[in-house]
Amino acid sequence: MERVKNQLISVKNVIKTYASRKGEVNAVNDVNLEIKEGEIFGVIGYSGAGKSTLIRMLNGLEIPTNGSIVVAGREVSRIKGRELRKARQEISMIFQHFNLLWSRTVVDNIAFPLEIAGVPRQEREKRVKELIALVGLSGREDAYPSQLSGGQKQRVGIARALANNPKVLLCDEATSALDPQTTDSILELLVDINKRLGLTIVLITHEMHVIRKICHRVAVMESGRIVETGPVLHVFKNPQEQITRRFVQQVTEPEETKETIEHLLSRYPRGKVIQLTFVGEGAEQPLITDLIRQFSLTVNILQGKISQTQNGSYGTLFVHLDGEEAEVERAVQFISSQEVGVEVISNG
Amino acid sequence: MAELMETVKWDKLWLASQETLYMTAISVLVTFILGVILGLLLFLTGKGSLWENKAVNVVIAAFVNIFRSIPFIILIVLLIPFTKLLVGSMLGANAALPALIIGAAPFYARMVEIALREIDKGVIEAAQSMGASHGQIIFKVLIPESLPALISGLTVTAISLVSFTAMAGVIGAGGLGHFAYLEGFQRNRPFVTLVATVAILILVFIIQLIGDYFTNKTDKR
Secondary structure, X not given: OOOOOOEEEEEEEEEEEEEEOOEEEEEEEEEEEEEXXXXXXXXXXXXXXXXXXXXHHOOOOOOOXXXXXXXXXXXXXXXXXXHHHHHHOOEEEEEOOOOOOOOOOHHHHHHHHHHHHOOOHHHHHHHHHHHHHHOOOOOOOOOOHHHOOHHHHHHHHHHHHHOOXXXXXXXXXXXXXXXXXXXXXXXXXXXXXXXXXXXXXXEEEOOHHHHHHHOOEEEEEEOOEEEEEEEHHHHHHOOOOHHHHHHHHHXXXXXXXXXXHHHHHHHOOOOEEEEEEEEHHHHHOOXXXXXXXXXXXXXXXXXXXXXXXXXXXXXXEEEEEEOOHHHHHHHHHHHHHOOEEEEEEEEO | OHHHXXXXXXXXXXXXXXXXXXXXXXXXXXXXXXXXXXXXXXXXXXXXXXOOOHHHHHHHHHHHHHHHXXXXXXXXXXXXXHHHHHHOOOOOHHHHHHHHHHHHHHHHHHHHHHHHHOOOHHHHHHHHHOOOOHHHHHXXXXXXXXXXHHHHHHHHHHHHHHHHHHXXXXXXXXXXXXXXXXXXXXXXXXXXXXXXXXHHHHHHHHHHHHHHHHHHHHOOO
16 A cells, blocks of 8 residues: 555646637636546536546546646647547546447447457457456346446446556546445445556545545645645545535535534533544544543533545544533543544533 | 229339339438438538538538428439439439439438437547547447437438339339329329329338338337
8 A cells, every 4th residue: 555656647737728708718727636546536626616627638538728637658638649549548437427328238338448449359258257247247248228227337337447457547427426325336346446456546526425435635626726635534634725614514514413503502501512523543532431431521422423534534523511610621621632623612 | 993903004013113112222222321421421520529620511511401402303304414424314213313312312411410419429428538539439339329310310211212203203214103194194094093102102111110120129228
């Protein structure tokens, strides 16, 4: 894991401008990114943030107006024709709406990129068999896309993308059209592929859940710019921008948190409601036990959630502390001394 | 009834049917090839497509629109010099072919273009992202993915071609139209005209059946 990894993708000062009726629009505005080999890198943003344009520039489906993009040693933003087609065989892509050929069976869809690459028939058949087993589609070989569920279609998409042993897999909102359960199974498949094949994955999404679940590093995009970037856990622990905080809240706090807290505040006028934030090791400490043993307090757990990310766990916990005011104060002091973030929501 | 039946020259009817079949078959085949080529060009040079080229697109579109708009009976007359140059005569089934093809190919080309536009842009993009060349996109994506629509369009075109052959027959190309006009109308034998009509209807139904069969068979959506 910790061996020195090579830079695989480098995006430098990239600008993409579109002419629109209202004048020029910067879809991507001065973006810089470095993505390492074997990494799962996520770009999150709301629709219209420019993330889709950004990912499409990585395989030359869009050409940047300015700046340079190097993927696996080739300057994708400059090459054309045969060289670009060759490069694209090493940078494959999966799509939100799968984009399978409905006229072909599962087997023939997966064989399609191999046909494009000119792989001989026998080798094609062998490779397709391996891929079908890899993505868990055994038994559905001769089905047409119209006979498959969304999750199965995306598995075909993934198998097809892996056919030519690419160096990079680009995922363009690959789970956005799937239900939560199917999303998780597809994400698990992507992690599995990343671990087994050491494949670099770049994905764009508007769901923090996806970032939390599989990404090592994340970049947050807003109106064409990358406003924040870093290891996922770090960004969860310490979000800098307003937009990042909003994304982090998507996964750390259940939707109804605010209402619940307000309700509890009115119900427990005494004591303090505090929010604890655990990161990494901290999330696994028996903090509450320590609190109850060391202080003469009533500790009431109101709400909590622990999320797993690729670089560790992250959790939030809302508790109500009741007792002597000085004792509560000391307890808060004690918690602060641990590797846990504390925020007092209310003073009773 | 038996008397009426005797008025029909069955050997001539059979011959006329063969001529109609011949004209239809050859013109459908050539129309298919030309129509697919023209339709592909219309689609590919269109806005946002692989070979986007406004000038070429406008020229082809104009050609298609003009020949699609000329009434067939006038087209035959207009094409007489061209046909004479090509076939050497204005009589017989072969002489009808140039007008049939030039009349039907632009019509079919439009249907091909519409069929190609129905293809999901994402699928073309997926092929591009795999490094497919333009030739591979045409033969492995565009044509297979639009095949049911190409076939159903060809069925409609083939049926119009049957009616075109009947018109061409009136001015000397032979076939069932010629038979109905000469043996039925000119000799004042309405029953003969009716028999010729039934023969044409049978042909049309057969074409429709074959077309529907292949449309359904290729449609895996």
